[in-house]
Amino acid sequence: xxxxxxxVAGEVCQPADHAEQIxxxxxxxxxxxxxxxxxxxxxxxxxxxxxxxxPGEIVGLxxxxxxxxxxxxxxxxxxxxxxxxxxxxxGKQAGGYAYIPELPSLYAELTLWxxxxxxxxxxxxxxxxxxxxxxILLEQFDMxxxxxxxxxxFSKGMRQKVMxxxxxxxxxxxxxxxxxxxxxxxxxxxxxxxxxxxxxxxGAGLLxxxxxxxxxxxxxxxxxxxxxxRVINEGSLPELQLQAGMQDASLFEVFTHLMSR
Numbered sequence: 001x002x003x004x005x006x007x008v009a010g011e012v013c014q015p016a017d018h019a020e021q022i023x024x025x026x027x028x029x030x031x032x033x034x035x036x037x038x039x040x041x042x043x044x045x046x047x048x049x050x051x052x053x054x055p056g057e058i059v060g061l062x063x064x065x066x067x068x069x070x071x072x073x074x075x076x077x078x079x080x081x082x083x084x085x086x087x088x089x090x091g092k093q094a095g096g097y098a099y100i101p102e103l104p105s106l107y108a109e110l111t112l113w114x115x116x117x118x119x120x121x122x123x124x125x126x127x128x129x130x131x132x133x134x135x136i137l138l139e140q141f142d143m144x145x146x147x148x149x150x151x152x153x154f155s156k157g158m159r160q161k162v163m164x165x166x167x168x169x170x171x172x173x174x175x176x177x178x179x180x181x182x183x184x185x186x187x188x189x190x191x192x193x194x195x196x197x198x199x200x201x202x203g204a205g206l207l208x209x210x211x212x213x214x215x216x217x218x219x220x221x222x223x224x225x226x227x228x229x230r231v232i233n234e235g236s237l238p239e240l241q242l243q244a245g246m247q248d249a250s251l252f253e254v255f256t257h258l259m260s261r
Contacts, residue, residue: 026090026094027054027055028052028053028054028088029053029054029055029057029089029090029094029097029173029174029205030051030052030053030076030088030089030090030097030174030205030207031052031086031087031088032049032050032051032052032076032085032086032087032088033050033085033086033087034048034049034050034084034085034086035048035049035050035072035075035076035082035084035085035086035087036048036049036082036083036084036085037071037072037075037080037081037082037083037085038071038075038080038081038083038229039080039081041081041083044083044229045068045071045229046068046071046072046075046229046230047229047230048085048230049068049072049085049226049229049230049231050085050231051207051224051231051234053174053205053206053207054205055173055203055204055205056200056201056202056203056204056205057200057205057206057221057222058196058200058205058206058208058219058220058221059205059206059207059208059220059221059222059223059224060208060209060210060216060219060220060222060223060224061073061207061208061209061210061224061226062209062210062211062213062216062223062224062225062226062255063211063225063226063227063259064211064227064259065211067226067227067228067229068226068228068229069178069179069209069210069211069226070102070178070179070209071229072209072226072229073099073176073178073207073209075087076089076176076207077099077176089174090172090173090174094173095171095172095173095174095204096170096172096173096174097172097173097174097175097176098167098170098172098174098175098176099167099175099176099178100160100163100164100167100175100176100177100178100180101163101178102178102179102180102182104156104159104160104162104163105163106151106154106159106162106163107151108150108151108152109150110150110151111147111148111149111150112143112146112147112148112149112151112162112165113134113147113148115162115165115166116130116134116137116165116166116169117130119166119169119170120133120134120169123170125169125170130169133169134165134169137165137168137169138165140191140195141161141164141165141191141195142191143158143161143162143165146158156182156183156184157183157184157185157188160180160183160184160188160192161188161191164180164192164195168195168199171202171204172204173203173204173205174204174205174206174207175199175204175205175206175207176206176207177206177207177208177209178209179209179210179211180192180208180210181210181212181215189215193215193218193219196208196219197219208220213250213251213252213255214250214251214252216251217237217250217251217252221236222234222235222236223235223236223237223240223251225240225255225258225259227259232258232259233258237251237254240254240258241254243258244257244258
C-alpha cells in the first residue's frame with residue numbers, strides 16, 4: 001500500500017494500511033462494508049455502516065448533528081481507529097482521493113499561490129501544467145486579486161476556496177467533503193456547486209457530508225441517511241420517497257419522517 005500523503009490544505013492521499021486499494025477502471029471508487037469505528041472500542045460511534053460511490057456520482061451523507069457524519073469520513077480516511085469492516089479507496093493508479101475538512105486549515109506564512117505551488121511540487125506537476133491549471137482555478141474561484149495574499153486576510157469562505165483549489169489542482173478520482181457550506185455566502189455556495197458539477201462531469205466521485213438538505217436534494221444522486229452511527233435508509237430521492245410512503249415530498253419532509261420512525 002502507498003502511505004498517505006497530507007497536503008497543505010486538507011488531505012490528498014493514497015490508501016494507507018487501514019484501507020484496501022481500488023485499481024484503475026473499477027466500477028466503484030469507494031466501498032465501505034460493515035464499518036465499525038470511533039474513539040472508544042467499547043462504545044463505537046459508527047456501527048455496521050456500509051456505502052459505496054461510483055465514478056461521476058455525488059452521494060450525500062446526511063443526518064442530524066451528532067449522527068456520526070464527520071466521524072464516518074474520518075474513519076474512512078483512517079484518521080480514527082477502525083475496529084471492524086472493510087474500506088476500499090482508489091489507489092494512485094486509479095487517481096487517489098482528496099479530503100476537504102469542515103474547518104479550513106492553511107499555513108499562515110504562505111500566500112495562496114505558494115499553497116498551490118507546494119501542492120504541485122508534492123505531486124510532480126510540471127511548471128507549465130501547474131501555471132495553466134492554477135491560473136484557471138484563480139479565475140474560476142474569483143481569487144486572482146488574492147494570488148499573493150496570506151490566509152490571515154481571508155474570510156472563511158476564501159479559506160475554504162483555497163482548500164478546494166489545492167485539491168482540485170491534483171484532480172483526484174474521489175473527494176470526501178465534510179460540511180462545506182458552513183459559513184459560506186450564497187455566491188461562494190454557488191461557486192462550490194458549480195465545482196461539484198464540473199468534477200462530476202469529469203468522472204470524479206464525491207462523498208458529501210451535509211445537513212443543508214435543500215442543496216443535498218439538488219446535487220446528490222443518492223443519499224445515505226444515518227442516525228446514531230447507523231444507516232437507516234439509502235437511495236435516490238424517489239427511492240427514499242417510496243420508502244417513506246411520501247410521493248413527491250421534499251427531502252426535508254422525507255428526512256424528518258424517516259428520522260422520526
